[in-house]
Amino acid sequence: MAKNLHQRLLDAASELFYSQGIQATGIEAIVKHAGTNKMTLYKYFPSKQDLVIAFLRKRDTDFTQWFVENINHKADLPKDKLLAIFEVIEEWMAIPAFRGCAFINATTEFPLEANPVHQLSTEFYDKFKNYISGLAAECGIAQADNLAMQITLLVEGCIVSEQMKHHSGSTHHARQAATILIDTYLQQGG
Known part of the structure; x- marks a missing residue:
């Protein structure tokens, strides 16, 4: 399940970063798109920059x-x-x-x-x-x-x-x- 959640977050961020821009995409939008919460996102990606990388x-x-x-x-x-x-x-x-x-x-x-x-x-x-x-x-x-x-x-x-x-x-x-x-x-x- 953890790998799936990690992948779901990365997929959501990837889609939004590419379609809307990195700076224009907030963490709230990513977690909403992934169907999770900020705490879970930060468990896998300690910062937005880590997610961008x-x-x-x-x-x-x-x-x-x-x-x-x-x-x-x-x-x-x-x-x-x-x-x-x-x-x-x-x-x-x-x-x-x-x-x-x-x-x-x-x-x-x-x-x-x-x-x-x-x-x-x-x-x-x-x-x-x-x-x-x-x-x-x-x-x-x-x-x-x-x-x-x-x-x-x-x-x-x-x-x-x-x-x-x-x-x-x-x-x-x-x-x-x-x-x-x-x-x-x-x-x-x-």
Whole structure:
């Protein structure tokens, strides 16, 4: 039962943090949504920040697993996987509950770099960039980290663009730019 209650609290907080924002979501709303009380919440999460960190860690695990599985389902070759990133991102952004990237949103709510919430968000994008760099290296691109940074910037731009205006078409344009970048790196001999 304790594990179920812990999970129920985390699920309730995750849903509310993502849909309404972290700062805008109070503890009262979370416990009401979870069907419990503050005392129980604080038993599992000593502070709201602990709950926010648990939310982001869960989001990291869940999103990364979903993302990589979808990339692997859509493509076999590393270059094709690099381009499939934009197809997978577009599918994610088409979900009706899409409210942007939880990590980008968290950094806007916690802008100080020393804040643990901000740091977790930065770590997520570092891992994302490293994943892309690994695919670029598998393509034989010597400057894999440079390409990874450029593709990461394109993805981040897509997400923010779509968050501001749904059906923006940003992934189509970003994929075009990524194709040019990848081909340029490959033509330069990696």
